[in-house]
Amino acid sequence: MIDLNKLEDKQEVEGVFALLDIAKAKTKNGKDYYFGELQNNTGKIDFKIWEVLKSDIFDFTKYNKKAVKIKAVVNVWEGKKQLIIEGMRVAEESEIDKSELLPSYGYQKFIWAWGIIQKELEELPRVDGLYAVVSKTYSKYDREFKEFPAAKGVHHAKIYGYSIHIAGMLTIVNSLKDYLVFNKVNVPLLKAGILLHDAAKIFDYKIDVSIEGTDCLELIGHVSRGYGLLCENVKELGLQWNNELVLLGHLILSHHSKLEWGAAQRPKTIEAFLLHHIDMLDAILRVYVDFKLDSSGQKWSEKSLMLNDGGKILLNPEMLDRFN
Numbered sequence: 001m002i003d004l005n006k007l008e009d010k011q012e013v014e015g016v017f018a019l020l021d022i023a024k025a026k027t028k029n030g031k032d033y034y035f036g037e038l039q040n041n042t043g044k045i046d047f048k049i050w051e052v053l054k055s056d057i058f059d060f061t062k063y064n065k066k067a068v069k070i071k072a073v074v075n076v077w078e079g080k081k082q083l084i085i086e087g088m089r090v091a092e093e094s095e096i097d098k099s100e101l102l103p104s105y106g107y108q109k110f111i112w113a114w115g116i117i118q119k120e121l122e123e124l125p126r127v128d129g130l131y132a133v134v135s136k137t138y139s140k141y142d143r144e145f146k147e148f149p150a151a152k153g154v155h156h157a158k159i160y161g162y163s164i165h166i167a168g169m170l171t172i173v174n175s176l177k178d179y180l181v182f183n184k185v186n187v188p189l190l191k192a193g194i195l196l197h198d199a200a201k202i203f204d205y206k207i208d209v210s211i212e213g214t215d216c217l218e219l220i221g222h223v224s225r226g227y228g229l230l231c232e233n234v235k236e237l238g239l240q241w242n243n244e245l246v247l248l249g250h251l252i253l254s255h256h257s258k259l260e261w262g263a264a265q266r267p268k269t270i271e272a273f274l275l276h277h278i279d280m281l282d283a284i285l286r287v288y289v290d291f292k293l294d295s296s297g298q299k300w301s302e303k304s305l306m307l308n309d310g311g312k313i314l315l316n317p318e319m320l321d322r323f324n
C-alpha cells in the first residue's frame with residue numbers, strides 16, 4: 001500500500017489506484033496529454049500523462065472510475081505533489097482490494113460512532129412513534145448505515161462517514177443538553193431528527209472502487225427521499241400521524257435550511273433551526289479535521305468551498321511567519 005502522504009520528490013511509484021477523474025488536453029505545442037486524480041485509502045493525488053504514445057489508437061479516458069495499475073514518478077510542482085504517469089492499465093480482479101482503494105475513517109472510529117447511535121436510539125421515547133420509526137429505519141438498512149460515507153465530497157466523504165456524522169451531531173446535542181432543556185427544546189425529537197435527517201443518503205451514493213453519486217441523487221435527493229422513507233415506515237408500522245411524527249418529517253424536509261441549498265421547507269420550529277446548525281457545525285469540524293489528517297503537516301489547507309468560499313484554512317497556527 002502506497003501512503004500518498006509520505007511520497008518524496010522523484011520517488012518511483014507502482015501500484016493500484018482508483019481513477020477518480022481523467023481528461024485529455026493539449027499542451028501549448030499542440031501535443032496531447034492527460035490529467036486527473038487518483039485515490040487510495042490514504043488520500044488523493046493529481047496526475048499527468050505527458051507521453052501519450054498510444055493516443056491515436058487508444059483513449060485513456062475509458063479507464064475513468066476504474067481501478068488502474070500505474071507506474072509513475074513523483075513530481076513536486078509549486079509545492080504540491082503530483083504523479084507523472086509512465087504506464088497505466090486496468091487492474092486485474094486479483095490485484096484489486098477495494099478496502100485499499102476507498103478512503104476510510106477506520107474501524108475504530110466506526111465502533112465509537114455506532115456505539116453512540118445504538119445508545120441514543122435505545123433511549124428514544126417509546127410513545128409517539130419516534131423510537132418505532134427510527135429503529136425500523138436502522139434495522140432495514142443496517143449494513144448501509146454501518147458502511148456508507150455521508151457524501152462523495154465536501155464532508156464525511158469516506159467509508160463510515162455516515163455513522164461518524166450522526167454520532168458527531170448527537171455528541172454536540174448531548175454537550176448542550178442542559179441548556180437545550182432549560183430553553184424548552186424537545187431534545188428527543190431533535191435526536192430522532194438527527195438519526196433520520198440523512199438516512200436517505202444511502203440512495204444518493206453507490207460504492208465501487210470510488211464513491212459516486214446516483215441518479216436518485218440528481219433527480220430526487222436525500223431530503224425528499226428521506227421524507228418518503230419516513231412515510232413508508234409510518235405506514236408499515238401502522239402508526240397514525242401524530243404531532244411528533246409530523247414535526248419529525250419537518251426536520252427531515254428542512255434540514256438544508258434554504259431552498260437553494262436543497263431544502264424542501266424552510267425551518268419553522270426551534271428543533272429544525274438547531275438541527276440545521278448542528279449539521280453544519282459537525283460538517284465544518286469534520287472538514288477541518290480531515291484537512292489536518294490528510295495534510296501531512298502543511299501550514300495552509302487546500303482551497304475549501306465549505307469552510308471559506310473557496311479560500312484556504314490555516315491548519316497549523318504555530319507555523320505562522322514572524323509578524324515583525
Ligand SMILES: [Fe+2]
Pocket residue numbers: 197198222255256
Ligand atoms: Fe443532508
Ligand SMILES: [Fe+2]
Pocket residue numbers: 165197198279
Ligand atoms: Fe447531515
